[in-house]
Amino acid sequence: MSPRDLTSARRSGIRNFVLAAAAIAILIAPLAANAQSFVKCPPFGEPLLKIKEIDRNKTDKKLEGVMDVKDQDRIVWFPSINGSPEYCATQHLRYFDGYATGDTMSAMDAMAKECPKCPLPGPTLRARVGDLVQLSFFNEINLTNFPSSQYLDREGCDETAGIYPSNKSTGGTINDQYPNCFHGSSTANVHFHGTHTNPGSTGDNVLLQIRPTPRVKGKPVVDRDTFKESFHNFFQDCAVNLATKPSYWPTNYTKQMPEYYRNKQEELLKKHDEGLDAEQKLWPPNEEAIKAGAWPQYYIGAYPICYQLPEYPEGKVPAIPPDPAAADPRILQMGQAPGTMWYHMHKHGSTTLNINNTLIGAYIIEGKYDDQLMDFYKTTATNKNWWDVDDTKKYDKNVKVMVIQQVSVTPNLERAAGQGRPIFSVNGRRQPVITMHPGEVQLWRIVNGPARSGAYLVPPAPTATSLQWVQIAQDGVQFNPKNYFPPAAGAASQPIMMSAGNRVDLLVRVPPGASGSFPIQVYDVVKATELPTANQAQPKVPEPLVTVNVVSEAGKDPDPAMPFISTEKFPTFPSFLPDIPESSIFSRKNLTFNSTTRATGANHTINGNKFGDNIDQVMLLNTNEEWTIVNTTADFLDKTKRAQPGAIMHPSTSTSIRSRSLRSSIRGIRSTCTPPRSRSQVRIATSTPTTRRRGIPAR
Amino acid sequence: MPDWLIEIVPVTPTEPGGPTAAFKPATQDVLVGDNITWTNRTEASHQPVPLNPKPLAWPASFGVDPVPPDQSCNPTYSVVAPVQLDSNGQPVIDPNTKKTIPVYGPVTYQCKDHPNEVGTFNILKVPPTFS
Numbered sequence: 001m002s003p004r005d006l007t008s009a010r011r012s013g014i015r016n017f018v019l020a021a022a023a024i025a026i027l028i029a030p031l032a033a034n035a036q037s038f039v040k041c042p043p044f045g046e047p048l049l050k051i052k053e054i055d056r057n058k059t060d061k062k063l064e065g066v067m068d069v070k071d072q073d074r075i076v077w078f079p080s081i082n083g084s085p086e087y088c089a090t091q092h093l094r095y096f097d098g099y100a101t102g103d104t105m106s107a108m109d110a111m112a113k114e115c116p117k118c119p120l121p122g123p124t125l126r127a128r129v130g131d132l133v134q135l136s137f138f139n140e141i142n143l144t145n146f147p148s149s150q151y152l153d154r155e156g157c158d159e160t161a162g163i164y165p166s167n168k169s170t171g172g173t174i175n176d177q178y179p180n181c182f183h184g185s186s187t188a189n190v191h192f193h194g195t196h197t198n199p200g201s202t203g204d205n206v207l208l209q210i211r212p213t214p215r216v217k218g219k220p221v222v223d224r225d226t227f228k229e230s231f232h233n234f235f236q237d238c239a240v241n242l243a244t245k246p247s248y249w250p251t252n253y254t255k256q257m258p259e260y261y262r263n264k265q266e267e268l269l270k271k272h273d274e275g276l277d278a279e280q281k282l283w284p285p286n287e288e289a290i291k292a293g294a295w296p297q298y299y300i301g302a303y304p305i306c307y308q309l310p311e312y313p314e315g316k317v318p319a320i321p322p323d324p325a326a327a328d329p330r331i332l333q334m335g336q337a338p339g340t341m342w343y344h345m346h347k348h349g350s351t352t353l354n355i356n357n358t359l360i361g362a363y364i365i366e367g368k369y370d371d372q373l374m375d376f377y378k379t380t381a382t383n384k385n386w387w388d389v390d391d392t393k394k395y396d397k398n399v400k401v402m403v404i405q406q407v408s409v410t411p412n413l414e415r416a417a418g419q420g421r422p423i424f425s426v427n428g429r430r431q432p433v434i435t436m437h438p439g440e441v442q443l444w445r446i447v448n449g450p451a452r453s454g455a456y457l458v459p460p461a462p463t464a465t466s467l468q469w470v471q472i473a474q475d476g477v478q479f480n481p482k483n484y485f486p487p488a489a490g491a492a493s494q495p496i497m498m499s500a501g502n503r504v505d506l507l508v509r510v511p512p513g514a515s516g517s518f519p520i521q522v523y524d525v526v527k528a529t530e531l532p533t534a535n536q537a538q539p540k541v542p543e544p545l546v547t548v549n550v551v552s553e554a555g556k557d558p559d560p561a562m563p564f565i566s567t568e569k570f571p572t573f574p575s576f577l578p579d580i581p582e583s584s585i586f587s588r589k590n591l592t593f594n595s596t597t598r599a600t601g602a603n604h605t606i607n608g609n610k611f612g613d614n615i616d617q618v619m620l621l622n623t624n625e626e627w628t629i630v631n632t633t634a635d636f637l638d639k640t641k642r643a644q645p646g647a648i649m650h651p652s653t654s655t656s657i658r659s660r661s662l663r664s665s666i667r668g669i670r671s672t673c674t675p676p677r678s679r680s681q682v683r684i685a686t687s688t689p690t691t692r693r694r695g696i697p698a699r
Numbered sequence: 700m701p702d703w704l705i706e707i708v709p710v711t712p713t714e715p716g717g718p719t720a721a722f723k724p725a726t727q728d729v730l731v732g733d734n735i736t737w738t739n740r741t742e743a744s745h746q747p748v749p750l751n752p753k754p755l756a757w758p759a760s761f762g763v764d765p766v767p768p769d770q771s772c773n774p775t776y777s778v779v780a781p782v783q784l785d786s787n788g789q790p791v792i793d794p795n796t797k798k799t800i801p802v803y804g805p806v807t808y809q810c811k812d813h814p815n816e817v818g819t820f821n822i823l824k825v826p827p828t829f830s
Contacts, residue, residue, distance in 0.1 A: 036703055038728055040829035078701060078826075081730060087826035089701040145704060147736045148766075148773040159774030160734060161762025409702045409734075416732040416777050419700045 035073055041088035041430070042075060042118070048400060048432040048546065049115055051362070052107035053124045054100045056131055063127040066224070067098040067305075068138040069188045069345070069359065071145055074119045076407050077430060079420035086423065091409050092145050094186065094357045096122025096345075098135075118428035121403040121449065122361030125343065129336045129367035130311035132242060134235045136227075137303045139188040140220055141212040146186055153209055153298070155279045157181035164414045173601045174413060178349075180610045182411055185350035185357075187211050192363060193501065194341030194476035196310065196334055201250050201295050202238070203307035206346040211272065211282075213301035222268070222301025230258035231304045238306035246310045246332055253290055261304075268300040309336040309365060312576045321584050321624050334576045338367025339476035340445040340503040342403070348611065355451040356408040356422065362401045362447050369478050372571040373443065377562065399443045400434060402426050404498075404545070406450035413602055421453065424522060424545060431544045436467075436510045438552050439561030444469075444506045448498035456523040456531060458542060459493035465511050467518040467548055469493045470564055473505035480573045486564035497525070510550050512561045519544035586623035593631045702734045702775075703727055705818065707766065707810075709741045720745060720810070722818030728827065729820050731801065733778045737763065738771040746811040747772070747818070755790055756781040757806060765812075780822050781806060
């Protein structure tokens, strides 16, 4: 049976289920507010939006609230077609919303008047190292607003007639098959990218698959009240169990998850499975996992998220490699670094589409890094303009959180070829404007959120009164002070390459006497050939990502001018992040990444293998390894013409990473090095390579 | 490229034997390569199929299976333009590009099971401009 036949046969199962359900309850959803159309694009150059936050509770030391996934019509920019200018249309997108416990309005509702139908990223999460994170998570997507091929989570693929998952019938080469095909894009989870915490159960668990709530007459079956008591009790237990020491709690689904929640989930999953083929059902793999003592993977409508952001003990230095005999199990080998993280939906098979649909957001984890920056600028008498003392304003004035997006609706492979790349926006707007005063320094926390494109940021040409910047952190980890090199007055700042998923913290300074506007140019870079330094006959043309307007106001300009932070006062580097010495390397491994084009099958592999249930790497706990990652993807440019081989994801190049086989470090390695749609699994062996796998639910 | 969601919604017949469902919007501006999804908000199954132009100018099918109640269509349809035909009703091949010549403008479709339910795509060469 061909994959198409197989899929069609399975669809018949869905239809039977739906028809049966219709016989019990007449499921006529209220007519959706379907107003998709070509529209006039919002103007460029509006002020940069401050995305509403789900902020921590300082008293309880908790990030506590609700996160949900919804769908609505939002405006999307599209590239030129047949010589047209860039254009816009309202499109039906999925998005994150949420609010902190005690807030009276959700983040997206609060921003709706300021920027109606804008394709905003999700609310910014703000926590602090040491905090407990407790979020009630809901999936409220209305599945009928999306193609039915997305209804299946197992053994199904999205389908576009004659194009995807196979276009062989029309002479093409695409032949994607489950699980390595686009599917289940309305099924949710949240990857808290950059956290060093529990990667399983109710922590940063990317293997969860939380389906949208069923609906009866348009109303969700699972709502805020369904598991209110269960979640309340669970969060209380979680707080107690994570209060005394860092741990993987909860580890036992049957004993540690509330009975009502477990029973209701079983009921909902069995109802969902009615009429589906055996291999498409979701309850049997859950049941199998529970019997095996593993954590089940499938849920419907709601899920409690609870984990800690571990604080490394002050003054401690980890042993490298860790000494299991001497180690006190209550002492961390590694802690959470403070910095700019991000979160996004991470359903395997749909991560690209999730990210394209604005299912991303910034995640600020504060700590000593913030305190020391703040101390420098706030406590120095001449620099008191940095961060208002008034807490309600402290993030507005001199700190900007920017999420770069490339919003789109359907992945390239699911549509006809040759239709251009999505367009950059920042916090839901095109080329927004930031106002700065002469003599001011701002902290910019930038998340490059597109699924594919790198953003190569170019500073203004250097003059005595040009805007300058200096990078102080990368991917949520501050620079070692030894690597901090602020430019001298009038000197050039360094361009910055942000690959997809990268985060960068910049100190941005406008010198005294500056005036006018400073556009920050960006190149959309996927291949080395697209870098402005690539020695191409026809180099790409950049466009402004954001523009800084310099406004001088008597009495409001910093006087004297604010400097870049001094090297002496630069935040102290975390003691748990020392270099891994060469002498400690236990083994070395090579991983070869490769991607082929649409014309050659559009295959993404690691060591020749696609993602699957096989475990590709085994690491011995408490050892160090060095991985050499080679990307053999061709970029069609003579190596001698490449100015920066290895700078981005596609050049054929190699890089080395040393990893400690601490549980929490593995996620960082994987996230940094693999594109979102291709992932290899890592097993950590506690004694020998035959010991049980950890954190990988049975399927 | 945009995606478009077209609803199939219940309507009250205005005359005996009149349609009990309709496509909403009845006319949708689209570009070649856009994806279209029909979602069925009625209690009956519906299947959009091409009506005019006829094959060979237009594919004989959207490749879309019947859409059950409260479901969306599968597969999604990717818009292709009708092609210019010669006096014998055969596709004209552009001598320069060696390809068929697309014809932009309105094309109609109907429900295979309920032929009086009719909708229209207006295939644009370029997106509309707004002053």
